[in-house]
Amino acid sequence: MRRYLRVVVLCVACGFCSLLYAFSQLAVSLEEGAGGGGGKPQAAVASWLAGGGRGAVRGAGVAGPAAHPGGSDRCKDFSLCYWNPYWMLPSDVCGMNCFWEAAFRYSLKIQPVEKMHLAVVACGERLEETMTMLKSAIIFSIKPLQFHIFAEDQLHHSFKGRLDNWSFLQTFNYTLYPITFPSENAAEWKKLFKPCASQRLFLPLILKEIDSLLYVDTDILFLRPVDDIWSLLKKFNSTQIAAMAPEHEEPRIGWYNRFARHPYYGKTGVNSGVMLMNMTRMRRKYFKNDMTTVRLQWGDILMPLLKKYKLNITWGDQDLLNIMFFHNPESLFVFPCQWNYRPDHCIYGSNCQEAEEEGIFILHGNRGVYHDDKQPAFRAVYEALRNCSFEDDNIRSLLKPLELELQKTVHTYCGKIYKIFIKQLAKSVRDRYARSPKEK
Numbered sequence: 095m096r097r098y099l100r101v102v103v104l105c106v107a108c109g110f111c112s113l114l115y116a117f118s119q120l121a122v123s124l125e126e127g128a129g130g131g132g133g134k135p136q137a138a139v140a141s142w143l144a145g146g147g148r149g150a151v152r153g154a155g156v157a158g159p160a161a162h163p164g165g166s167d168r169c170k171d172f173s174l175c176y177w178n179p180y181w182m183l184p185s186d187v188c189g190m191n192c193f194w195e196a197a198f199r200y201s202l203k204i205q206p207v208e209k210m211h212l213a214v215v216a217c218g219e220r221l222e223e224t225m226t227m228l229k230s231a232i233i234f235s236i237k238p239l240q241f242h243i244f245a246e247d248q249l250h251h252s253f254k255g256r257l258d259n260w261s262f263l264q265t266f267n268y269t270l271y272p273i274t275f276p277s278e279n280a281a282e283w284k285k286l287f288k289p290c291a292s293q294r295l296f297l298p299l300i301l302k303e304i305d306s307l308l309y310v311d312t313d314i315l316f317l318r319p320v321d322d323i324w325s326l327l328k329k330f331n332s333t334q335i336a337a338m339a340p341e342h343e344e345p346r347i348g349w350y351n352r353f354a355r356h357p358y359y360g361k362t363g364v365n366s367g368v369m370l371m372n373m374t375r376m377r378r379k380y381f382k383n384d385m386t387t388v389r390l391q392w393g394d395i396l397m398p399l400l401k402k403y404k405l406n407i408t409w410g411d412q413d414l415l416n417i418m419f420f421h422n423p424e425s426l427f428v429f430p431c432q433w434n435y436r437p438d439h440c441i442y443g444s445n446c447q448e449a450e451e452e453g454i455f456i457l458h459g460n461r462g463v464y465h466d467d468k469q470p471a472f473r474a475v476y477e478a479l480r481n482c483s484f485e486d487d488n489i490r491s492l493l494k495p496l497e498l499e500l501q502k503t504v505h506t507y508c509g510k511i512y513k514i515f516i517k518q519l520a521k522s523v524r525d526r527y528a529r530s531p532k533e534k
């Protein structure tokens with residue numbers, strides 16, 4: 095009798111197991127169906143980035159299966175859809191049971207993911223430089239990125255070709271725009287301003303649906319994740335709407351305090367090459383100004399401001415921003431110089447103390463220093479990032495040659511402190527590999 099019972103129990107157990115197996119297969123095949131053809135993700139081939147892609151998408155679930163043809167299913171990537179208990183999974187795989195996960199995945203996907211919006215305006219010969227900037231953003235970032243690229247029409251084709259070639263990464267998305275002005279009085283704007291120079295002022299009016307945006311010049315290089323500067327948005331107090339770095343640390347060589355013929359923010363003005371904006375707040379705010387006694391909204395203030403100051407401004411839109419925040423200083427969040435590190439910070443000796451301590455976070459090679467020999471330290475970092483490609487596993491191997499290259503620049507003031515150029519970069523590279531343990 096007891097033996098008979100044992101056989102029954104065994105049979106029931108076997109039946110239960112095979113039922114579970116059938117369910118798991120069903121779950122997998124359902125997902126493949128939903129995954130839009132779900133071929134093996136190419137990301138698995140692009141060795142060193144595969145991990146980042148996976149990480150970002152996992153944090154996200156992003157826009158559902160349609161947004162990620164090929165799927166980013168970690169279980170499939172690693173062929174782990176067995177009945178592995180957690181403790182039997184390799185240590186570098188997050189311990190989640192595939193069956194369990196499949197059952198809950200659809201509800202998880204509904205959650206919207208915060209995307210980081212990055213805008214750039216590219217005109218003239220700026221294609222290569224812009225692509226290098228975008229590459230540096232993609233390499234280190236964790237959350238998905240949405241690029242808004244404003245470019246002259248003749249550049250659109252090249253941008254599209256180059257960016258579509260990276261689409262296998264699945265960690266970013268992009269939109270190309272022509273250089274545009276708000277439709278009301280567009281003609282008048284075009285007459286007054288060099289179109290490319292002023293485009294960024296209109297971003298809050300053009301990208302009406304977007305809450306927050308990081309605007310950068312084309313000559314920016316991210317040496318740490320965009321996520322880190324993006325997180326400063328959350329540090330804004332209730333009156334702050336935008337964030338920038340000071341134009342100078344050292345007033346004796348400052349430009350605004352010595353030459354400007356218009357008001358400017360703070361002691362030395364601000365630099366608009368890296369500008370974080372809460373555009374929701376910018377669109378809502380009524381700005382104090384020196385043209386009328388009433389406060390004006392962003393869309394109404396630009397034209398009178400330009401008319402009043404057009405003969406006195408030298409650096410175009412950056413000057414207008416300085417005037418605006420001179421009158422509304424409570425609205426600006428000022429971040430330290432290591433988030434917008436320019437040749438001015440080392441050209442006559444180091445004056446950005448935060449960078450000396452923690453390294454450079456965002457490099458800004460203004461005045462063309464990536465392309466001439468005036469500041470070889472800046473150029474070396476640019477070339478190292480320009481040369482590295484998503485296809486080869488060479489992000490780590492970029493560091494050693496870069497350091498050698500930087501050691502050749504010690505005859506310049508910036509080269510003397512070359513260590514601050516790689517301090518954060520080396521850490522970002524380490525962190526990136528730590529996030530994708532597969533490539534260890």
Ligand SMILES: *[C@@H]1O[C@H](CO)[C@@H](O)[C@H](O)[C@H]1NC(C)=O
Binds near residue numbers: 157161162267268
């Ligand atoms: C990418 O952007 C396009 C529009 O520019 C949008 O339709 C699409 O859903 C986006 N994809 C993802 C993954 O966000």
Ligand SMILES: *[C@@H]1O[C@H](CO)[C@@H](O)[C@H](O)[C@H]1NC(C)=O
Binds near residue numbers: 255256259
């Ligand atoms: C895209 O990548 C392939 C292979 O890496 C390359 O041959 C091709 O020229 C690239 N296309 C563009 C537009 O860069």
Ligand SMILES: *[C@@H]1O[C@H](CO)[C@@H](O)[C@H](O)[C@H]1NC(C)=O
Binds near residue numbers: 356403
């Ligand atoms: C422009 O500069 C001139 C000369 O410095 C000055 O007199 C004038 O007040 C300035 N205009 C404005 C609107 O500030």
Ligand SMILES: *[C@@H]1O[C@H](CO)[C@@H](O)[C@H](O)[C@H]1NC(C)=O
Binds near residue numbers: 372
């Ligand atoms: C921007 O400001 C609006 C209004 O205060 C707020 O709801 C939103 O969360 C802010 N965005 C970010 C990214 O902090």
Ligand SMILES: *[C@@H]1O[C@H](CO)[C@@H](O)[C@H](O)[C@H]1NC(C)=O
Binds near residue numbers: 424425427
């Ligand atoms: C927000 O910070 C700015 C700059 O530090 C300051 O001027 C402003 O008064 C602050 N606003 C509030 C509401 O505390």
Ligand SMILES: *[C@@H]1O[C@H](CO)[C@@H](O)[C@H](O)[C@H]1NC(C)=O
Binds near residue numbers: 477
């Ligand atoms: C980048 O590539 C160019 C040519 O492809 C080469 O001359 C240069 O030495 C490389 N620079 C670095 C830093 O690897």
